[in-house]
Amino acid sequence: MTDVVFLPGLNNDALVWAPTLAALHPRLTGRAIDLPAEPDLAALAEQVAAQLTEGTVLVGHSFGGVVAMTVAEKHPELLRGLVLVNAPIDVESAEQATARIERVSGLDEESFEAAAMGRLDVVFAPERANDDAVKAERVRGLRAYGVERYKAHCTAITQRVDRANFLSETELPVLVIAADDDVVVPTSAQRDWANAGGASYVEVAGTRHMLPAEEPEQVATAINDWWRTTEAGRGYVALSLPDATLPDYVVHGVGDTTLFLMHGAYGNRDYFDDAISRWNAAGFRVVAWSCPGYGAEEVPDGYGVPLLAEYCARMILAERTEHNVLLGHSMGGLIGPRVPALVGDALDGVILSGASAGFVNRTADDKARYLRERVKPIAEDGLTVAEYAVGLLKVMMAPRAQGPLVDRVVEVVNGMKTEVFLASMRAITEYNSVPSLTSLKVPALMLAGESDTACPPAGMQKMQEMTPGSSFHQINNAGHYAFAEQADEYHEVTTDFIRRVVGAGQPS
Secondary structure: OEEEEEEOOOOOOHHHHHHHHHHOOOOEEEEEOOOOOOOOHHHHHHHHHOOOOOOEEEEEEOHHHHHHHHHHHHOHHHEEEEEEEOOOOOOOOHHHHHHHHHHHHOOOHHHHHHHHHOOHHHHOOHHHHOOHHHHHHHHHHHHHHOHHHHHHHHHHHOOOOOOOOHHHHOOOOEEEEEEOOOOOOOHHHHHHHHHHHOOEEEEEOOOOOOHHHHOHHHHHHHHHHHHHHOHHHOOOOOOOOOOOOOOEEEEEOOOOEEEEEEOOOOOOHHHHHHHHHHHHHOOOEEEEEEOOOOOOOOOOOOOOHHHHHHHHHHHHHHHOOOEEEEEEEOHHHHHHHHOHHHOOOOOOEEEEEOOOOEHHHOOHHHHHHHHHHHOHHHHOOOOOHHHHHHHHHHHHOOOOOOOHHHHHHHHHHHOOOHHHHHHHHHHHHHOEOHHHHHOOOOOEEEEEEOOOOOOOHHHHHHHHHHOOOEEEEEEOOOOOOHHHHOHHHHHHHHHHHHHHHHOOOOOO
């Protein structure tokens, strides 16, 4: 579970966040805290920090965002992530600060409430500013907040510093959520700041500065989605899956180094039998999955690369040992780059075998050929995989590929379910792996077959070039199924990579 703490802005108490809290994913434990009537920004940040536990995601709206950035600057060790909602990043001049403090100094409760209610059309979208329920909730919040707290916070907000470089300087992952028509903190300024600093950015349509009160469910959805996909969510995987959901997998061997194995769209884990025996003999434990839908179970709802990556991450977290490497072949290699960000420090490296960066990155001619060879025989001609795949498999392998391991690949592919293959083809054509490749933070090996027409070596070389800390190896006289076509070299290269990244060596 991840603790998510929400800070309200000026003129708001903690209850403004109640609808957002209700819409958070169950694996996110949310709570909102009131900001005390403290006029010193640094002291206020310390009071907030004292209420946080290590590993908190801190969310701040408007002035709450100012406080949140101050906490992040002073106590980054407490935080795993930061969410800023319509938060100001500029500074006030001495004249502006003085004018603000003087303007509020003479307010009493009645004049404070009247002034705030007179600005509803500034902070709410027009259709909401005249809504009776919105007005009633605003009055409740103002009365709970009170004029003395407002005066203290107006003093504190004048002490904010220039945050133009905050995003590039912090090591925390940051999500910026902006209203699409914020006239208090201009939307364009928030967007430009987020993009320049490399933060995640979500813009919510039809809203103004009081975004948390206007579209709380959209705010929660943005946080849920960001936390599931961002580096901040490492080790808190699979928010879209029920707890304890695992794919079907088998464990081969024992040892402190585990190789997690994902097969391609054609076939299943059974065509890895020989390779698994070799890895076991080298001292590695192997966990081989059956991609969801490839066994007796139905294809799961939401089938696609993001969901499959979550299944794989669950398997890794359940079966991890001291050292762990993930090998994804073909479609497994499309899924693989997405997995490390979901499992914290569990993985020491990734091997992508006969893989691509995604269908969307292929040329128009290659896309047409790919679909003509794989989808048309089923979708238009009414054939099963077993009725057409043998001829295609020969094209995908090297010209002289033969032997019992090659025959085993054909046998396994012929036995697969046609409907799950079509589902996998849809998943492949819808996904772009480039963002995951460019942000990969573990060593990676791109392993290509010289004659692979499905995932050509040139494409895998481009993947290597865009992936930090990666290497490329081409196996000659092999096509898409190098583990069967040139089994000795495939085993040698993968084993050397595993030993290099984990420092494993032969067991004594």
